[in-house]
Amino acid sequence: MNRTNRTNRIVRVDRRLVVAGLLGGAASACGVALTATSGWLVVRADERPQIMLLLTAVVAVRTFGLGRPVFRYLERLRSHDAALADLARRRAETYARLVPLTPARLGRRGRADLLTGVVDDLTDVTEAPVRVTVPLLGALAAGVLASVLTAALEPAAGLVLVAMLLACAALVPLGHRLEAASQDEVLQARAEVARVAHLATRHADELRAVGGERTAAQWLRDAHGTLRRVVVRQARGRGLVTGAVLLVTAAGTVGCALVAAASDVPPPVQALLVLTPVATGEALGVLADAVRALARSRAAERRLDAVLDQAPAVRDADAADAAAGDVLAGARRAPRLELRGVTASWTAGRTHLGPVDLVIEPGEHVALVGANGSGKSTLLAVLARHLDPVRGRYLVDGRDVAELPAAAVRSLVAVVDDEPHVFATTLRENLRLARRPDEPAPEDEQLLLALRSAGLGDWVAGLTGGLDTRLGTSGHGISGGERTRLAIARALLSERPVLLLDEPGAHLDHPTARAVLADLMSAAAGRTVVLVSHHGTGVDLAGRVVELDRPTTREKVAAHA
Structure with missing residues (x-):
């Protein structure tokens, strides 16, 4: 401009x-x-x-x-x-x-x-x-x-x-x-x-x-x-x-x-x-x-x-198939995710991921491990379509994401990272934002079920205001573990079939982080879960462990649960 x-x-x-x-x-x-x-x-x-x-x-x-x-x-x-x-x-x-x-x-x-x-x-x-x-x-x-x-x-x-x-x-x-x-x-x-x-x-x-x-x-x-x-x-x-x-x-x-x-x-x-x-x-x-x-x-x-005024890292192609995107988003089921020779970069002139070949079946729980800089978080960004591949193809149910609207792919994914944000408003409103404006607002019983599934049942029962308790600034204090569990409750409440977790227990002690991840894996049965672990926490809870190496990456099955 x-x-x-x-x-x-x-x-x-x-x-x-x-x-x-x-x-x-x-x-x-x-x-x-x-x-x-x-x-x-x-x-x-x-x-x-x-x-x-x-x-x-x-x-x-x-x-x-x-x-x-x-x-x-x-x-x-x-x-x-x-x-x-x-x-x-x-x-x-x-x-x-x-x-x-x-x-x-x-x-x-x-x-x-x-x-x-x-x-x-x-x-x-x-x-x-x-x-x-x-x-x-x-x-x-x-x-x-x-x-x-x-x-x-x-x-x-x-x-x-x-x-x-x-x-x-x-x-x-x-x-x-x-x-x-x-x-x-x-x-x-x-x-x-x-x-x-x-x-x-x-x-x-x-x-x-x-x-x-x-x-x-x-x-x-x-x-x-x-x-x-x-x-x-x-x-x-x-x-x-x-x-x-x-x-x-x-x-x-x-x-x-x-x-x-x-x-x-x-x-x-x-x-x-x-x-x-x-x-x-x-x-x-x-x-x-x-x-x-x-x-x-x-x-x-x-x-x-x-x-x-920056150019977005992800853009819809002129020939994006909106109808196919609507069908994909409306199915509300876990899709098959496949990366074929994918490389990705956050900035021009550098490669931050790949090449990577990886297949994630519907409902599979996968842990990504590897040295710092191997591209674990970058891979999650590609799967969430927050970053498009520089080379290679990313397929969702056999369709190249370049042929689909970005919003359709993103509507399948809920992301929980290591610094979940809590808004200075009530607990109810912090949870309700998990749904899109065009979706029906969740009932209180659904909110409470999501909190219990994330291991916050006793915590919310102890709040004097219940779901109307104000969190954050001038409100009820919330610990790092509670913040992470609240983000997980939001992800579960979103009902999105793919959950991407970027070290959600990074700032928690090991027992607390493992308990948080155990609750999540149990509540996410039937959904695809991809967990990035920088310190190995919760890796044993996944059905498959994928190790990323740098600079050339090929899938390595390191362990099975």
């Missing part, structure tokens, strides 16, 4: 935002008018005229005082309504574009890190109209109205205000350049702080065992020091804009004061002319925050494009 399109997405303005900007301008104009009219009223009242001559000004002060919060409320209502609607639409579009990239094009970033980054970047992009367009429109509208007002009373004062607006407008690109120059460095520094903090806390026991606490603490201090330096450097843009707006406002106020002093207008009008640039400067104070939001949104847009 070219640069122009990216920029257009950031600054795209719809009618609701234009209206919101005008409402914001009305609110700012009311603030300017309130300050100017109040000054006129105070000076005029000091002349002790008849009270009837002040009633119009008194009513105007009250009107402007009430108008500012009312217009500001309406502006917030319109702008946030537009931003939230755009955020919902963009999130759906972004997640739809992320799915084909998973997992081959998402790099080495952790899922939580990736999801958090995408959510934050998308929020920055969709908030840009509210934080940039609306404030700038409001400031412009208020500045134009103030200039017209003062020019009507004293043309020279109007010119001073116009010069003040032009000077502030010139600060925007300069402040943006300074703010944007360090944006990527700030994000990298924050990511490094998070990485080091996570490393130190996760491996605190190991660090204490080897006396590495001081070294880890120094890593963290260094990371924070780098973050502090780049944040201070980035803040110069905001500081420059904020300080310059104040200086320009002061200069405008002095200029209007000189014009008013040399003018023959009445003293109340002179007070109005002097106070108008002060109030206008307050309306222009939004420029610093707008510059920051613009820099953040542009950087966020670049990061999103870097992820989303």
Whole structure:
């Protein structure tokens, strides 16, 4: 996607935002008018005229005082309504574009890190109209109205205000350049702080065992020091804009004061002319925050494009047989899986698997073992059709997957990996997401049966809220073993005929991991199960063990259960 399109997405303005900007301008104009009219009223009242001559000004002060919060409320209502609607639409579009990239094009970033980054970047992009367009429109509208007002009373004062607006407008690109120059460095520094903090806390026991606490603490201090330096450097843009707006406002106020002093207008009008640039400067104070939001949104847009504009590792061929895919997906039975001379790669120029010849019969339980780097996880990705072979053929019930829609093959497979994700919601909702939106939602009895099959019967019985217990953040804590069993329950609940397990007990002690796998193998009778084991846990529970070697792989039957 070219640069122009990216920029257009950031600054795209719809009618609701234009209206919101005008409402914001009305609110700012009311603030300017309130300050100017109040000054006129105070000076005029000091002349002790008849009270009837002040009633119009008194009513105007009250009107402007009430108008500012009312217009500001309406502006917030319109702008946030537009931003939230755009955020919902963009999130759906972004997640739809992320799915084909998973997992081959998402790099080495952790899922939580990736999801958090995408959510934050998308929020920055969709908030840009509210934080940039609306404030700038409001400031412009208020500045134009103030200039017209003062020019009507004293043309020279109007010119001073116009010069003040032009000077502030010139600060925007300069402040943006300074703010944007360090944006990527700030994000990298924050990511490094998070990485080091996570490393130190996760491996605190190991660090204490080897006396590495001081070294880890120094890593963290260094990371924070780098973050502090780049944040201070980035803040110069905001500081420059904020300080310059104040200086320009002061200069405008002095200029209007000189014009008013040399003018023959009445003293109340002179007070109005002097106070108008002060109030206008307050309306222009939004420029610093707008510059920051613009820099953040542009950087966020670049990061999103870097992820989303990649070519998927798996693509449906133009001649993909949709009808055959529907038949395969609708059968809901374990298919025959066959790899013929398959090689696969996550990145161009390197071979991470194969060549491999392997046949997995329907309902067979197979364990994959081998040295690190032999391609066990890569083989699972090929079977799940998260990665297409570079060479060779992958057949499902005798049909080459290249001739079938990717969604049809994926609908047969449930994947349980070594870091299953638990969402910060209820236990029931964590389980129900195992079914597709077009499938009937599982009943509570089905959910409980899946939990019992995964060995969580006693655990769920001990929850005070049962299936309504909230898990994760601000909810019920969940251990590594419980998290793994919950992922297994989801896989079983999905009713998909092929289960792919990538070391689901990696972070568990051996007895717990073996118990988890034993429960799974028992509950998955009749389904095809392919287990990757890096440490040999649960291998004896499989019906067949396949050893992968590198660089050339041929099936070796290492043991039979």
